[in-house]
Amino acid sequence: MNRLYFLFLLTLISCSNPNQMGVVKNSDDLSLKLTTFINQYVDESYESLDSIFSDSIHINLNNRTYNSISKLESGLKLYHNLYSDILIDSQFLCTFYLDDGSIKTFQKVNFITKNKITQNVGSIRAFFEYVWLDGYVVELNVVFDSETLTKEVKFFKSSLKNQPIGN
Amino acid sequence: MRIFFIFLVFLFFLTSCTSDIIGVVLKNDIYSSRVIEMMNDHQESNFNLLKKYLDEDVFIEYSGKIYNGKQNLIEVWKAEFYYFSDVFFDKKEVFTTFNKDRSYTTIFKANWNASGNFTNNSYSVYSFYEFKWKYDRIFEIHVHWNNEPYYKEWDKLIKSNKYE
Numbered sequence: 001m002n003r004l005y006f007l008f009l010l011t012l013i014s015c016s017n018p019n020q021m022g023v024v025k026n027s028d029d030l031s032l033k034l035t036t037f038i039n040q041y042v043d044e045s046y047e048s049l050d051s052i053f054s055d056s057i058h059i060n061l062n063n064r065t066y067n068s069i070s071k072l073e074s075g076l077k078l079y080h081n082l083y084s085d086i087l088i089d090s091q092f093l094c095t096f097y098l099d100d101g102s103i104k105t106f107q108k109v110n111f112i113t114k115n116k117i118t119q120n121v122g123s124i125r126a127f128f129e130y131v132w133l134d135g136y137v138v139e140l141n142v143v144f145d146s147e148t149l150t151k152e153v154k155f156f157k158s159s160l161k162n163q164p165i166g167n
Numbered sequence: 168m169r170i171f172f173i174f175l176v177f178l179f180f181l182t183s184c185t186s187d188i189i190g191v192v193l194k195n196d197i198y199s200s201r202v203i204e205m206m207n208d209h210q211e212s213n214f215n216l217l218k219k220y221l222d223e224d225v226f227i228e229y230s231g232k233i234y235n236g237k238q239n240l241i242e243v244w245k246a247e248f249y250y251f252s253d254v255f256f257d258k259k260e261v262f263t264t265f266n267k268d269r270s271y272t273t274i275f276k277a278n279w280n281a282s283g284n285f286t287n288n289s290y291s292v293y294s295f296y297e298f299k300w301k302y303d304r305i306f307e308i309h310v311h312w313n314n315e316p317y318y319k320e321w322d323k324l325i326k327s328n329k330y331e
Contacts, residue, residue: 014306022192062313064291096192106274106295108311110231125231127295127311129276133212143228143293145314 022098030132031095034105040084042111046073054136061142072140082156085114089123103132115152117159122148190264190272198263202273202298210255212248214241222304240308250320251281251290271300281302283316285323288317 002027025031037048049069059066059075066075079086093107107128114121124144193199205216221237234243247254256277263273275296282289292312299307 019194019196019209020191020265021194021262022191023188024192024266026189027187039244044211060293062315063291098192107310123231125311129295141293143295143311143313147314147318 021100022096024094024096026094028095030103030105031093034093034107034128034130035091038088038091038107038109041076042088044080048077049073052137053140053158054133054138057137058139059142060140062144062146079113082116082152083113084116084119085112087112105130105132113152115155118152118155120152120155122152124148187197188267190266193263193265193271196263196271198271198273198298198300199261202263202275202296203259206256206275206277206296209244212254214244217241217244220303220305222301222306222321225306225308227308227310230312230314250284250317250324252284254279254281256280256294262316273298273300276307279312281316283320283323285320285327288316288319291318 028133033048033052037052040046040048049072053069054131055069056067057069057072059072061075070147089110089112091107091109093105095103095105097103105128107130109126109128111126112121113124115149126142129139129141130137189243201216201220205220208214208216218237218241221240223237224235225240227234227240227243227299229243238269238324245247256279259277261273261275263271275298277294279292280290292315294310294312296311297307297309298305
């Protein structure tokens with residue numbers, strides 16, 4: 001019986017560390033949800049949006065702020081209007097479960113894009129920070145170098161101007 | 168009985184730690200303190216501590232742009248003060264993870280604030296830094312942010328030089 005007590009104590013000690021305040025995971029449910037979301041997004045599918053993001057989500061996109069899931073959806077669709085192809089070159093993500101109960105996911109994605117009009121191929125390296133509450137993302141911070149996108153939008157606008165009207 | 172007990176110990180160790188954990192977040196660790204100090208020094212354009220902890224062959228990724236070597240990195244960070252003044256970080260958040268591969272990663276997240284030297288614009292940019300440590304030295308840095316303030320300052324600089 002003493003041995004069993006010893007075993008129980010050993011198990012308890014083996015996983016607890018007084019110098020830690022949380023754990024990092026990359027194959028948990030929340031991480032997998034976001035991997036699915038980003039994979040569906042490149043295929044222009046938005047079906048998982050409602051099950052991941054809160055209706056009143058707070059979005060910070062390169063320091064421009066938006067609120068609500070409808071803004072998120074229209075923002076996501078905007079990139080598909082500009083690009084004929086959006087592919088994922090590489091991605092990395094991990095979710096932090098802190099002892100105070102807060103949960104955050106960090107995701108780095110390298111997108112390869114092809115402009116619909118100019119056929120110009122470029123890449124966008126984006127960083128996402130998702131803040132979770134009660135199983136939903138309530139805050140999303142996105143940061144990426146806007147230079148490529150600004151150029152692409154200019155190409156796109158100028159090519160639209162130069163297009164002949166009618167067939 | 169003894170074999171059974173050994174098997175039980177093995178089984179307990181195997182199942183007691185969740186396998187999808189790839190790291191732990193540390194509390195009051197030395198790496199976070201160093202990074203806080205380095206970033207505070209950065210505001211004052213002081214890079215002594217950064218020099219002390221950078222590996223000679225450090226690799227830095229700046230929103231997709233790659234720089235190699237300690238000296239290059241310091242030059243890049245010094246150049247910031249040619250374009251900007253009153254650089255300061257607010258809404259700071261820092262923590263360090265001890266990873267499964269026994270390396271350490273310090274994450275520094277903050278709003279980078281500055282005034283443009285050529286446009287006089289005020290900027291506030293969400294920025295995310297990842298410092299990777301090995302043998303007590305930083306061997307890799309990843310910085311994620313929007314370079315827009317730089318483009319605005321370059322643009323103004325080029326235009327002002329053109330019409331001088």
